Amino acid sequence: MALSTSAPALAGLRPVLNALPALTRALVQPASAAATTLFGNVEQAPKDPILGITEKFLADTNPIKMNLGVGAYRDDNGQPVVLDAVREAERRVAGSHFMEYLPIGGLRDFISESVKLAYSDDAAVLREGQVAAVQSLSGTGSCRLFADFQKRFMPGTKVFIPEPTWSNHFNIWRDAGVEFAKYRYYKPDTRGLDMDGFLEDIKRAPAGSVFLLHACAHNPTGVDPTPEQWRQLSRAMLERGHFPLFDMAYQGFASGDCDRDAASIRIFLGDGHRLGVSQSYAKNMGLYGQRVGCLSVVCDNKRDASAVESQLKAIARPMYSNPPLHGALLVTKILQDNDLKQLWFKEVKGMADRIISMRSLLRKRLEEAGSPLPWGHITDQIGMFAYSGMSPEMVDALAAQHHIYMTRNGRISMAGVNTKNVGRLAEAMHAVTSGKL
Amino acid sequence: MQLQARMQVRPAGPRRAGPAPVRAMAGSRFADVAQAPPDPILGVSEAFKACTDPNKLNLGVGAYRDEQLKPVVLSVVKKAESKIFARNENKEYLTIEGLDGFRKATVDLLLGGDHPAIKEGRVAVVQSLSGTGSLRVGAAFIARFMKGSTVYLSNPTWGNHRNIFGDEGVEWKYYRYFDADTVGLDFKGMVEDLKAAPPGSVVVLHGCAHNPTGIDPTKEQWASIADLCKERDLMPFFDVAYQGFATGDLDKDAFAPRLFVEKGLEIMVSQSYSKNLGLYGERVGALVMVLNDKEAATRCLSQLKRLARALYSNPPTHGARIAAEVVNDKELFEEWKGEMRGMAGRIERVRGELQRALEKKYPSKDWSFITKQIGMFSFTGLTPVQVDNMTNKHAIFMTRDGRISLAGLNSAKVEYLADAIVDSVRNH
Numbered sequence: 001m002a003l004s005t006s007a008p009a010l011a012g013l014r015p016v017l018n019a020l021p022a023l024t025r026a027l028v029q030p031a032s033a034a035a036t037t038l039f040g041n042v043e044q045a046p047k048d049p050i051l052g053i054t055e056k057f058l059a060d061t062n063p064i065k066m067n068l069g070v071g072a073y074r075d076d077n078g079q080p081v082v083l084d085a086v087r088e089a090e091r092r093v094a095g096s097h098f099m100e101y102l103p104i105g106g107l108r109d110f111i112s113e114s115v116k117l118a119y120s121d122d123a124a125v126l127r128e129g130q131v132a133a134v135q136s137l138s139g140t141g142s143c144r145l146f147a148d149f150q151k152r153f154m155p156g157t158k159v160f161i162p163e164p165t166w167s168n169h170f171n172i173w174r175d176a177g178v179e180f181a182k183y184r185y186y187k188p189d190t191r192g193l194d195m196d197g198f199l200e201d202i203k204r205a206p207a208g209s210v211f212l213l214h215a216c217a218h219n220p221t222g223v224d225p226t227p228e229q230w231r232q233l234s235r236a237m238l239e240r241g242h243f244p245l246f247d248m249a250y251q252g253f254a255s256g257d258c259d260r261d262a263a264s265i266r267i268f269l270g271d272g273h274r275l276g277v278s279q280s281y282a283k284n285m286g287l288y289g290q291r292v293g294c295l296s297v298v299c300d301n302k303r304d305a306s307a308v309e310s311q312l313k314a315i316a317r318p319m320y321s322n323p324p325l326h327g328a329l330l331v332t333k334i335l336q337d338n339d340l341k342q343l344w345f346k347e348v349k350g351m352a353d354r355i356i357s358m359r360s361l362l363r364k365r366l367e368e369a370g371s372p373l374p375w376g377h378i379t380d381q382i383g384m385f386a387y388s389g390m391s392p393e394m395v396d397a398l399a400a401q402h403h404i405y406m407t408r409n410g411r412i413s414m415a416g417v418n419t420k421n422v423g424r425l426a427e428a429m430h431a432v433t434s435g436k437l
Numbered sequence: 438m439q440l441q442a443r444m445q446v447r448p449a450g451p452r453r454a455g456p457a458p459v460r461a462m463a464g465s466r467f468a469d470v471a472q473a474p475p476d477p478i479l480g481v482s483e484a485f486k487a488c489t490d491p492n493k494l495n496l497g498v499g500a501y502r503d504e505q506l507k508p509v510v511l512s513v514v515k516k517a518e519s520k521i522f523a524r525n526e527n528k529e530y531l532t533i534e535g536l537d538g539f540r541k542a543t544v545d546l547l548l549g550g551d552h553p554a555i556k557e558g559r560v561a562v563v564q565s566l567s568g569t570g571s572l573r574v575g576a577a578f579i580a581r582f583m584k585g586s587t588v589y590l591s592n593p594t595w596g597n598h599r600n601i602f603g604d605e606g607v608e609w610k611y612y613r614y615f616d617a618d619t620v621g622l623d624f625k626g627m628v629e630d631l632k633a634a635p636p637g638s639v640v641v642l643h644g645c646a647h648n649p650t651g652i653d654p655t656k657e658q659w660a661s662i663a664d665l666c667k668e669r670d671l672m673p674f675f676d677v678a679y680q681g682f683a684t685g686d687l688d689k690d691a692f693a694p695r696l697f698v699e700k701g702l703e704i705m706v707s708q709s710y711s712k713n714l715g716l717y718g719e720r721v722g723a724l725v726m727v728l729n730d731k732e733a734a735t736r737c738l739s740q741l742k743r744l745a746r747a748l749y750s751n752p753p754t755h756g757a758r759i760a761a762e763v764v765n766d767k768e769l770f771e772e773w774k775g776e777m778r779g780m781a782g783r784i785e786r787v788r789g790e791l792q793r794a795l796e797k798k799y800p801s802k803d804w805s806f807i808t809k810q811i812g813m814f815s816f817t818g819l820t821p822v823q824v825d826n827m828t829n830k831h832a833i834f835m836t837r838d839g840r841i842s843l844a845g846l847n848s849a850k851v852e853y854l855a856d857a858i859v860d861s862v863r864n865h
Contacts, residue, residue, distance in 0.1 A: 289754035318600035320566035325718035
């Protein structure tokens with residue numbers, strides 16, 4: 001309220017009016033000083049778009065509810081799975097280890113097995129000692145270590161992230177203080193790869209930028225470049241001197257074959273790229289909560305690799321000091337013992353195959369339900385997720401009316417689909433889309 | 438330089454004429470990355486491992502050793518692990534805030550099970566990666582929600598404190614703590630420095646068994662510090678890495694944080710189960726905020742979760758399950774308390790032996806600080822040069838600030854250590 005204090009009629013009121021703010025404060029001040037908090041200004045954070053879905057799902061009391069949110073594998077009975085290879089590894093390590101701190105960089109045997117799995121057993125860069133590698137806190141932790149490294153040692157560079165991508169990528173690089181830019185990846189019209197846009201954005205990006213690539217089973221779209229497209233992308237990136245950082249969270253889980261799923265990395269290596277890889281064992285070994293991963297950076301020579309590794313450790317030490325032991329012991333056991341390794345290969349293929357068959361089944365049921373919309377993308381896409389093309393409103397309707405939960409970008413975790421619920425899912429999807437896709 | 442040119446962000450504007458730059462394979466992108474020095478604490482263990490001297494002794498990192506100088510897996514941990522294995526539980530992701538059974542247990546241990554703050558829902562707790570991870574989440578919270586606040590660290594303190602706050606871009610300063618003359622607490626200096634801290638500053642306090650000095654404030658001094666924090670509007674951030682390990686008694690060791698809460702202060706606490714449950718490598722800990730307002734606690738929890746999501750998404754399961762199993766099972770809990778008393782007792786005993794040995798060999802110096810100090814560490818007052826002598830001549834590995842870990846000493850090595858200390862003090 002604007003007051004002209006020169007107005008004679010109001011002059012007498014001035015002291016009172018001036019005192020208003022203080023009076024107001026006094027009225028709203030809590031009666032007891034002990035009840036004031038230092039943190040009254042802290043706002044409620046928005047729910048995580050992925051993990052928040054599980055919370056909503058858990059809160060739903062309807063027994064027919066389906067959780068197709070977070071990418072955690074389920075068997076055909078909708079139950080979480082502990083792989084036999086893991087269980088056996090656990091039996092073997094039980095009681096056999098002290099629980100001493102690992103070195104900052106993690107378990108050495110775990111690291112050497114991991115990089116072999118990613119780069120191939122006889123990769124030249126491994127033989128030549130060119131790879132800096134540390135054990136990390138699953139995929140998130142690997143990405144975060146790299147993001148902090150990028151901030152510190154690649155100053156001024158941005159991270160180029162595909163549109164769309166796993167939502168947590170933004171949080172990670174933002175909290176590391178690194179600017180991001182998006183590159184075109186998914187084409188809604190074709191529900192496939194926007195190769196032209198991708199190549200153009202590679203050309204446009206400032207030379208020496210970091211390009212975050214999903215090695216296989218792109219999350220959330222399930223759309224992967226073909227090997228020929230990967231070769232084109234590799235050449236384009238080489239020309240711009242970009243740094244390719246592969247986020248590989250689904251090795252083995254996409255096609256069922258670990259070498260095939262790492263083909264993109266090996267193509268780039270073959271072309272001479274010095275790249276980075278973030279590996280996660282959350283899905284392919286079902287070690288989700290154990291937080292096991294590996295970050296590796298290919299360097300030009302041993303000196304650089306040693307220096308880069310030492311700096312990654314310097315970043316890890318004030319973050320968590322050293323990584324957790326248990327999960328790393330299990331992975332190492334499995335990868336070092338040939339029988340366990342073969343068993344694991346078989347089991348991961350089993351998981352991939354079940355998902356592939358669920359994709360077929362869902363598409364079939366949608367077509368049988370009479371949906372006139374094209375659903376080919378459900379079987380064209382690869383990996384844990386189907387990017388359905390449904391809108392946020394349709395996703396909300398699925399939750400509200402059908403008790404089916406997924407992320408609002410229409411991403412379905414196929415791992416949560418089984419022979420018992422696929423029919424209901426198809427019916428519900430048909431109902432909410434009813435020709436609107 | 439080729440590297441610089443490649444790294445520069447292109448300015449906006451018309452595209453450069455001529456061919457796009459080909460990445461020069463001969464120039465390394467990381468040629469300028471310097472080799473980082475080994476961690477001053479964890480690097481000691483690595484140096485120890487590499488040493489071939491049969492007399493070598495590792496008094497570096499604070500990891501408990503038994504009388505045979507072997508690492509220890511607590512009996513309760515083995516039992517808990519067997520139970521967990523037999524249950525064949527799944528390995529699913531925990532929520533961002535962690536295992537509920539563990540979160541409840543850890544707050545109960547810190548405050549006491551029936552504490553009003555817990556009943557009133559005023560406690561925010563996230564399971565995190567042991568002490569370091571919890572401190573880091575706390576530091577990230579301070580960086581974001583207490584912008585511009587300075588964090589005050591004791592001089593000296595655990596080295597990693599500086600890096601944790603530093604990496605979050607939080608400014609830190611020292612407050613006086615160790616008095617080299619008395620080999621005790623510089624309480625006057627501490628109070629002066631905290632009085633001079635601007636309101637809204639954060640003060641990192643070691644809940645018990647101060648690392649590296651082993652010197653804790655008395656109960657009366659704690660009360661004064663609490664009152665000072667209240668008066669000056671300073672937020673206490675307790676680093677509780679040794680609850681149960683200092684005196685052997687969980688409640689006694691939680692005296693300081695409990696007193697502060699009783700006085701109505703809002704506090705942040707980082708807890709670790711590395712030492713007291715011997716879970717070192719499993720990374721079990723928690724970041725706790727005890728607030729005066731329930732809604733604020735709820736909102737703060739949501740923000741802690743957001744910060745954790747961008748660091749590691751959700752915490753590791755294994756160790757938390759073990760800790761929850763032990764604390765929530767009556768028998769295991771009692772057995773655990775006994776094992777903690779055993780560990781604390783061995784350290785106390787070996788302190789006494791060391792002090793007596795030193796008094797015999799070098800009676801003119803006052804060695805009483807060895808038994809006055811508490812917890813895993815003793816701050817010997819040895820200078821870096823003297824420490825180098827300890828390592829180079831006697832193959833005794835310790836950190837260069839003069840800290841020794843009593844947990845790494847047994848009766849059999851007391852004489853050897855005493856001789857080495859006397860040699861270093863006399864001759865260097």
